[in-house]
Amino acid sequence: MSPRLNLGPKPRLGYVESKLERAAERRDDAAYLSALQGDPNGLNYVIGGELVVLKKNGGGFNAAFTANDVRNLGTTNETVFLGLLADAGCFGIGLGEAATQALQARPDLHVTDLRSIAVQGLVGPDDLAPIAEAKALLHWHARHRCCANCGAATQSVHGGWRRDCPHCRAQHFPRTDPVVIMLAIDGENCLLGRQSRFPAGMWSCLAGFVEPGESIEEAVRRETREESGVSCGRVRYFASQPWPFPSSLMIGCHAEAISREIVVDRSELEEARWFEREEVATMLLRRHVEGWTTPPPVAIAHHIIRAWLEVGAGVFA
Amino acid sequence: MSPRLNLGPKPRLGYVESKLERAAERRDDAAYLSALQGDPNGLNYVIGGELVVLKKNGGGFNAAFTANDVRNLGTTNETVFLGLLADAGCFGIGLGEAATQALQARPDLHVTDLRSIAVQGLVGPDDLAPIAEAKALLHWHARHRCCANCGAATQSVHGGWRRDCPHCRAQHFPRTDPVVIMLAIDGENCLLGRQSRFPAGMWSCLAGFVEPGESIEEAVRRETREESGVSCGRVRYFASQPWPFPSSLMIGCHAEAISREIVVDRSELEEARWFEREEVATMLLRRHVEGWTTPPPVAIAHHIIRAWLEVGAGVFA
Numbered sequence: 001m002s003p004r005l006n007l008g009p010k011p012r013l014g015y016v017e018s019k020l021e022r023a024a025e026r027r028d029d030a031a032y033l034s035a036l037q038g039d040p041n042g043l044n045y046v047i048g049g050e051l052v053v054l055k056k057n058g059g060g061f062n063a064a065f066t067a068n069d070v071r072n073l074g075t076t077n078e079t080v081f082l083g084l085l086a087d088a089g090c091f092g093i094g095l096g097e098a099a100t101q102a103l104q105a106r107p108d109l110h111v112t113d114l115r116s117i118a119v120q121g122l123v124g125p126d127d128l129a130p131i132a133e134a135k136a137l138l139h140w141h142a143r144h145r146c147c148a149n150c151g152a153a154t155q156s157v158h159g160g161w162r163r164d165c166p167h168c169r170a171q172h173f174p175r176t177d178p179v180v181i182m183l184a185i186d187g188e189n190c191l192l193g194r195q196s197r198f199p200a201g202m203w204s205c206l207a208g209f210v211e212p213g214e215s216i217e218e219a220v221r222r223e224t225r226e227e228s229g230v231s232c233g234r235v236r237y238f239a240s241q242p243w244p245f246p247s248s249l250m251i252g253c254h255a256e257a258i259s260r261e262i263v264v265d266r267s268e269l270e271e272a273r274w275f276e277r278e279e280v281a282t283m284l285l286r287r288h289v290e291g292w293t294t295p296p297p298v299a300i301a302h303h304i305i306r307a308w309l310e311v312g313a314g315v316f317a
Numbered sequence: 318m319s320p321r322l323n324l325g326p327k328p329r330l331g332y333v334e335s336k337l338e339r340a341a342e343r344r345d346d347a348a349y350l351s352a353l354q355g356d357p358n359g360l361n362y363v364i365g366g367e368l369v370v371l372k373k374n375g376g377g378f379n380a381a382f383t384a385n386d387v388r389n390l391g392t393t394n395e396t397v398f399l400g401l402l403a404d405a406g407c408f409g410i411g412l413g414e415a416a417t418q419a420l421q422a423r424p425d426l427h428v429t430d431l432r433s434i435a436v437q438g439l440v441g442p443d444d445l446a447p448i449a450e451a452k453a454l455l456h457w458h459a460r461h462r463c464c465a466n467c468g469a470a471t472q473s474v475h476g477g478w479r480r481d482c483p484h485c486r487a488q489h490f491p492r493t494d495p496v497v498i499m500l501a502i503d504g505e506n507c508l509l510g511r512q513s514r515f516p517a518g519m520w521s522c523l524a525g526f527v528e529p530g531e532s533i534e535e536a537v538r539r540e541t542r543e544e545s546g547v548s549c550g551r552v553r554y555f556a557s558q559p560w561p562f563p564s565s566l567m568i569g570c571h572a573e574a575i576s577r578e579i580v581v582d583r584s585e586l587e588e589a590r591w592f593e594r595e596e597v598a599t600m601l602l603r604r605h606v607e608g609w610t611t612p613p614p615v616a617i618a619h620h621i622i623r624a625w626l627e628v629g630a631g632v633f634a
Contacts, residue, residue, distance in 0.1 A: 016532045024543060025582075082530075133530025140529070143487070146468035148461040153468070170460070174529050178495040178566050212457070212491050212564055213399075213450025215333045216557040226341060237554040240533040247529055249495050251568075265342075 005281055005309050014118050014298030015242050018129035020083035020090055027159040033081050036089030037067060043090045044070050045082070045127075045134040048100025049142070052117055052131060054110040061110055063117075063127040065093070074099050080137045080160030082130050092134025092160070094141060114244065118298040128298075129242075136247035137161075140174045148172065179248045180219045181207035183304045184230055185315070186257040190280060190308060191230055192294070193264075193272035201292045203283065205301045206272070207250070220253050228272045229263030232256060236316050238307060241300040252300045254308060254315040281309050322598055322626050331435050331615030332559050335446035337400035337407055344476040350398050353406030354384060360407045361387050362399070362444075362451040365417025366459070369434055369448060371427040378427055380434075380444040382410070391416050397454045397477030399447050409451025409477070411458060431561065435615040445615075446559075453564035454478075457491045460563075465489065496565045497536045498524035500621045501547055502632070503574040507597060507625060508547055509611070510581075510589035518609040520600065522618045523589070524567070537570050545589045546580030549573060553633050555624060558617040569617045571625060571632040598626050 026032055036042060043064035046053040054061040055069065070076065070093055078094030095103070104111045110122075114135060118128055137160055144163060147154050152167035163172040183205050184191040192203035208223035210216060217235040224232050232255035241250045264272045275283075282288040284305060295301040308315050343349055353359060360381035363370040371378040372386065387393065387410055395411030412420070421428045427439075431452060435445055454477055461480060464471050469484035480489045500522050501508040509520035525540035527533060534552040541549050549572035558567045581589045592600075599605040601622060612618040625632050 015530070016535065018531065018535060022528070022539060129530060133528075136529035144465040146463060146465055148463055148465040148489075151463035151468035151470070172465075173494075173526070175492055176495055176527055176529050177490075178493055178527075209490070210493055210495075210566055211339070211450075212453035212493050213332070213446060213559045213561065214335065215559060216566070216568070218333065218335060222339060242530045242532060244530065249527055249533070251533070 004311055004314070005277075007281070007285065007306060007310055010306070011297035011302075012125050013239070013241055013300060013303055014125070015128045015132040015244065018133070019126050020085055020130055020133070022083040024161070027081060027161050028157075033089070033159050036081075037079070037091060039089060040066060040068065041088045042067050043085060043088055043130070044093050045091070045131050046070070046073060046093045046095060047131070047135050047138050048095035048103075048111070049097065049139075050113050051100055051111050052114050052135070053095070053100070053103055054112070054117070054122065056108055056110055061122050063123040063131060074102060078138055078141045078156065078160065080134060080141070082133050090130055092130075092138050094138040119296050132242050132244040135244040136176070136242065137174055139244070139246040144172060175247055177248045178210040178216075179207055179243065179250050180210055180216055180223055180253060181205050181250050181301060181304065182220045182224060182235070182253040182255045183308055184224050184228070184232055184255045184257040185308060185313075186260060186274065188277045188312070189274040190277070190305070191224070191228060191257065191262075191272060192275050192280070193227065193269045195268070196270040201290065202295065203275070203292060204295050205304055206269075210251070216251055216253070220255050224255060227265045227268045229259075229261060230257050231259040233258045234316060238304055238315070239300060250300050252304045254304065256316060277309060277312070280305060284309060321628055321631070322594075324598070324602065324623060324627055327623070328614035328619075329442055330556070330558055330617060330620055331442070332445045332449040332561065335450070336443050337402055337447055337450070339400040341478070344398060344478050345474075350406070350476050353398075354396070354408060356406060357383060357385065358405045359384050360402060360405055360447070361410050362408070362448050363387070363390060363410045363412065364448070364452050364455050365412035365420075365428070366414065366456075367430050368417055368428050369431050369452070370412070370417070370420055371429070371434070371439065373425055373427055378439050380440040380448060391419060395455055395458045395473065395477065397451060397458070399450050407447055409447075409455050411455040436613050449559050449561040452561040453493070453559065454491055456561070456563040461489060492564055494565045495527040495533075496524055496560070496567050497527055497533055497540055497570060498522050498567050498618060498621065499537045499541060499552070499570040499572045500625055501541050501545070501549055501572045501574040502625060502630075503577060503591065505594045505629070506591040507594070507622070508541070508545060508574065508579075508589060509592050509597070510544065510586045512585070513587040518607065519612065520592070520609060521612050522621055523586075527568070533568055533570070537572050541572060544582045544585045546576075546578060547574050548576040550575045551633060555621055555632070556617060567617050569621045571621065573633060594626060594629070597622060601626060
């Protein structure tokens with residue numbers, strides 16, 4: 001049994017623990033949603049593609065806009081109903097590219113990407129879940145304006161939770177892509193990889209999309225083998241996280257490596273290697289001699305790695 | 318601690334433990350795939366929408382057709398590369414409605430739906446995973462012949478693992494919908510529901526799609542509350558299964574109920590109620606006095622329920 005490490009209090013994972021009641025049974029009640037949208041207490045999250053619009057507030061930022069604020073943003077092109085926070089309606093407001101660019105010049109606003117917002121903690125942790133919900137839904141609308149079945153233009157219905165085709169009558173639902181993200185473990189070593197788009201010195205878990213016709217456990221083994229050449233046996237689910245880049249569900253796992261030799265798939269990874277547990281602890285705690293790191297607490301990779309550092313083989317117990 | 322029950326040997330879950338090597342790195346090698354497809358040792362699974370075509374073989378059936386068999390089936394409209402079984406290429410062959418109907422008249426073939434094939438064990442258990450892979454992929458092609466971004470007709474590339482739009486250059490990937498399926502547990506009782514489309518007397522776990530912006534655990538709690546009014550606390554992942562009806566990933570969980578009162582959502586369920594553990598055991602073992610049942614072993618619901626019958630609160634350990 002590997003020794004336990006005490007890394008201090010667990011930080012909060014991002015985009016989860018939503019405070020919203022989704023109230024799915026109200027999505028088809030257009031009159032109710034319309035009244036809710038006009039309510040001055042409503043909360044509106046404003047998204048333009050990969051960018052999120054924040055309202056400056058003293059030295060900080062507000063993520064939620066009032067209905068009146070929204071009217072002053074210019075042309076919006078999509079509204080989705082996120083749910084209720086107590087009695088207040090929460091909506092995602094989608095902007096086109098030109099409208100988003102125009103807002104970047106406004107001194108009362110801050111327009112930036114969601115990763116920066118999350119990592120730098122520009123908004124409260126409770127705002128991340130509704131922003132994730134809004135961003136994933138709005139991205140789906142932006143990329144699904146036509147019917148995949150017949151090509152006709154579709155219409156958003158049910159508060160943005162369905163698009164209907166007036167031509168062939170097909171109904172389309174928001175898409176969420178399941179992704180496995182896993183730490184392969186061989187005793188006191190774990191397998192980390194680097195994608196070329198990662199910040200310098202950052203290493204993380206391997207990850208990949210679950211494909212049609214496979215289980216989570218099969219996807220973990222296949223992706224690890226494809227990307228690194230390492231075979232895995234036992235797979236243990238750890239936790240999950242919505243990941244709105246653009247619309248994934250990250251399914252975090254630990255996997256028991258049953259081979260050591262690494263053959264890196266250079267089309268997916270820049271590098272992959274085995275790390276000793278002690279070194280990974282210094283990376284997670286930002287005390288590595290070379291300045292190497294693991295992902296920040298907002299990402300599930302941080303927690304997958306942290307759990308292994310803390311309890312070692314206990315992750316398979 | 319609830320007593321353990323011995324239910325005998327565990328039956329096999331359906332559609333998992335694929336014997337295929339997906340060989341994703343060969344998907345863009347058209348010459349390789351073409352040669353593989355002509356190979357007389359190849360295995361071809363033939364699907365027409367919800368129906369699967371089997372070859373009669375004495376008193377039994379074969380699921381896989383040779384390349385020569387496929388040529389005698391008439392017009393096929395899609396081919397997808399499933400992977401390799403040893404050196405043999407495995408393909409999914411899609412048929413249109415008319416072609417499928419024409420084959421129903423042939424005395425050497427048996428054309429039926431996949432649920433019946435799986436439940437009745439008409440093919441070997443190792444055939445179910447490639448059939449699931451083929452059916453999910455082919456359904457995606459059938460419903461995604463146009464670009465959701467611009468409406469133009471798209472083309473299948475990379476052995477059927479991508480569709481490209483020649484007009485706007487968008488790339489589209491097969492869709493897999495994550496679904497949570499869970500057993501809510503209150504001590505020695507569990508919550509089962511009936512959809513009106515279920516066979517008479519069958520009760521199962523509740524289930525629903527994971528939505529954008531939520532974790533697996535949040536989806537389990539939301540779906541249980543929406544469908545039955547029951548609130549859940551702790552959620553524990555159990556296992557997963559691809560479910561090609563049409564293209565879901567079933568994510569099986571146990572959940573600790575923290576409320577008892579049931580309010581059934583009649584748009585989703587015909588009925589939902591609490592069952593005592595002893596009664597559920599008789600249902601799973603097909604010994605219930607009224608003939609009530611739980612789903613067959615091919616479905617993950619069977620295993621989620623079985624695990625709780627076997628170890629009780631141990632599912633949360």
